[in-house]
Amino acid sequence: MNTFQKIKNIDIKKAVLDKIKGGNIKPHSRFYFTFKNALTVATIVIIFLVLLFITSFVFFALKTSELWFLPIFGIKGIGILLENFPWILVLVIIILTALLEILANRFNFVFFRPLLYSILVIAFVVITFGFFLNDTPLHSFIYEKAKQDNLAVVKPFYDEFARPNPIDFHPGTVVEEIKDNQFKLELADRAIVQVAISEKTKIRKDFKIYKGGRLLIIGKITNGTLEAEAIDNAPRGGRP
Amino acid sequence: MEEVSFENKESYTDEKIAELVSLGQEDYFGILIDRYKAKMLRYARKFLFDESSAEDLVQDVFVNAYINIKGFDVSRKFSPWLYRIAHNAYVNEIKKRNKNPLVFFDIDVFLPHQSFKENSMNEVENEEIKRELEACIDKIDIKYREALILCYFEGLSYKEIAEVLHISISAVGVRINRGKKAIKKDFKI
Numbered sequence: 001m002n003t004f005q006k007i008k009n010i011d012i013k014k015a016v017l018d019k020i021k022g023g024n025i026k027p028h029s030r031f032y033f034t035f036k037n038a039l040t041v042a043t044i045v046i047i048f049l050v051l052l053f054i055t056s057f058v059f060f061a062l063k064t065s066e067l068w069f070l071p072i073f074g075i076k077g078i079g080i081l082l083e084n085f086p087w088i089l090v091l092v093i094i095i096l097t098a099l100l101e102i103l104a105n106r107f108n109f110v111f112f113r114p115l116l117y118s119i120l121v122i123a124f125v126v127i128t129f130g131f132f133l134n135d136t137p138l139h140s141f142i143y144e145k146a147k148q149d150n151l152a153v154v155k156p157f158y159d160e161f162a163r164p165n166p167i168d169f170h171p172g173t174v175v176e177e178i179k180d181n182q183f184k185l186e187l188a189d190r191a192i193v194q195v196a197i198s199e200k201t202k203i204r205k206d207f208k209i210y211k212g213g214r215l216l217i218i219g220k221i222t223n224g225t226l227e228a229e230a231i232d233n234a235p236r237g238g239r240p
Numbered sequence: 241m242e243e244v245s246f247e248n249k250e251s252y253t254d255e256k257i258a259e260l261v262s263l264g265q266e267d268y269f270g271i272l273i274d275r276y277k278a279k280m281l282r283y284a285r286k287f288l289f290d291e292s293s294a295e296d297l298v299q300d301v302f303v304n305a306y307i308n309i310k311g312f313d314v315s316r317k318f319s320p321w322l323y324r325i326a327h328n329a330y331v332n333e334i335k336k337r338n339k340n341p342l343v344f345f346d347i348d349v350f351l352p353h354q355s356f357k358e359n360s361m362n363e364v365e366n367e368e369i370k371r372e373l374e375a376c377i378d379k380i381d382i383k384y385r386e387a388l389i390l391c392y393f394e395g396l397s398y399k400e401i402a403e404v405l406h407i408s409i410s411a412v413g414v415r416i417n418r419g420k421k422a423i424k425k426d427f428k429i
Binding site: 011012013015016017019020021025026027028029030032033036105106108111112113114115116117 | 261262266267269270273274277295298299302303306307308309310311349350351352353399402403406407408409410411
């Protein structure tokens with residue numbers, strides 16, 4: 001070490017100690033750090049709960065709109081599902097997960113391992129608990145309450161995602177017996193459409209259409225008639 | 241408050257001194273400065289290639305360390321904590337100066353990797369790496385450069401480097417190994 005560096009090094013010590021003794025710098029109190037840590041943990045908990053709520057809502061929306069039964073129609077059904085998937089909520093989930101990861105990365109038990117692990121843990125916990133939460137009456141209760149009290153933000157939010165109008169997918173209830181390959185179906189919005197079955201309609205051989213039956217139909221509505229491309233029963237666990 | 245004789249100060253660990261400073265015995269902070277100023281300066285000079293601002297930055301590092309001393313967990317090692325403060329200060333300085341912003345997302349931090357053996361080389365090999373690193377440090381990518389500096393010049397373990405850089409231990413191994421390969425490649429040219 002040369003003399004110049006030595007002098008400069010001594011200056012660093014002197015400069016810092018002078019600042020301390022002169023009262024120019026003061027250490028933050030222990031309360032400051034406790035509060036900061038508590039705030040971080042509280043933010044993590046809040047983000048986690050919001051994440052859980054939104055994830056369970058995605059399950060609820062898919063179930064209520066009966067979109068999650070679409071894969072029974074094969075590739076066509078999966079295509080319609082992807083088209084109508086609540087991607088905006090998925091984006092919000094991704095952003096919140098990233099935020100959660102950034103905050104959790106302050107703790108060494110998180111950053112000591114690859115980010116992928118913690119993201120997988122977050123995803124697993126959120127999806128598992130979100131799935132179970134969706135099975136509780138939470139969302140149905142909120143939705144009913146929102147409809148009754150016409151709640152400003154909640155009702156449009158639930159309406160938007162839980163009651164979408166997917167193009168080409170029409171779950172509903174048969175309200176009139178089949179006659180000349182046609183029957184009437186009441187849709188989720190209470191509208192009634194005429195359903196026409198043709199040779200092109202994919203339907204199981206032993207399939208029975210009866211009044212009061214819950215059906216899932218893929219097809220286009222033209223001039224008030226739904227030209228059915230595929231029909232299947234709505235499995236249990238769909239729209240309440 | 242514990243009364244400590246200055247005559248025994250050299251026998252105290254960094255953590256003990258940090259604890260005393262946090263309890264209000266601010267004079268002891270000078271001991272920590274004495275112990276770390278040369279290391280902090282070396283780290284700054286090798287990381288930033290700037291003699292002129294290194295002293296100012298190191299001063300800021302110690303000021304920040306003093307301000308945050310009560311947040312230091314005395315059950316953990318002091319040096320990675322101080323190096324973390326220095327890392328933040330130096331990275332901020334690079335961000336201020338650099339026209340090219342630092343890359344925030346690093347796939348190596350994201351993915352798991354095979355674990356690299358730590359200190360698997362002997363003294364001679366270590367010295368050789370240090371010499372080569374000294375010669376071509378400015379040509380090495382910043383993310384590999386810092387890991388190499390902390391490993392070979394500052395003598396930090398992979399776990400301590402992970403603590404400083406807030407990345408996984410396996411990512412430290414990847415950076416050091418890729419950095420070493422870059423050095424070798426540079427020397428062959």
